[in-house]
Amino acid sequence: MAININNLNNANQVQQAQQQQVKQQSAQSAASNAQVKTSGQDSVSITPQAKQLNELQKKATDAPVVNQKKIDELKKAISDGDYKVNPEKLAASIANFEFKLV
Numbered sequence: 001m002a003i004n005i006n007n008l009n010n011a012n013q014v015q016q017a018q019q020q021q022v023k024q025q026s027a028q029s030a031a032s033n034a035q036v037k038t039s040g041q042d043s044v045s046i047t048p049q050a051k052q053l054n055e056l057q058k059k060a061t062d063a064p065v066v067n068q069k070k071i072d073e074l075k076k077a078i079s080d081g082d083y084k085v086n087p088e089k090l091a092a093s094i095a096n097f098e099f100k101l102v
Contacts, residue, residue: 077083 074083
């Protein structure tokens with residue numbers, strides 16, 4: 001019976017391969033951790049136009065939605081019977097509005 005002495009060192013080779021795999025896995029996990037850390041360094045810059053738009057939006061939200069003084073004047077005129085509607089002017093305004101939509 002012949003003994004194969006060429007593979008006596010096979011256990012050492014398996015251990016070395018396992019150690020290499022462990023090293024590769026640790027290197028990969030370190031690389032992925034580094035990617036996570038570098039992704040936290042993103043930055044954003046806002047253009048002057050975007051800043052101006054933001055300021056305009058703030059002004060629009062701060063402005064009163066209704067003109068309460070005008071509403072009170074109209075209510076008083078209607079209740080007193082002083083509010084008169086000019087039908088020709090109203091019709092012209094409606095027609096003008098419709099033409100602008102087209």
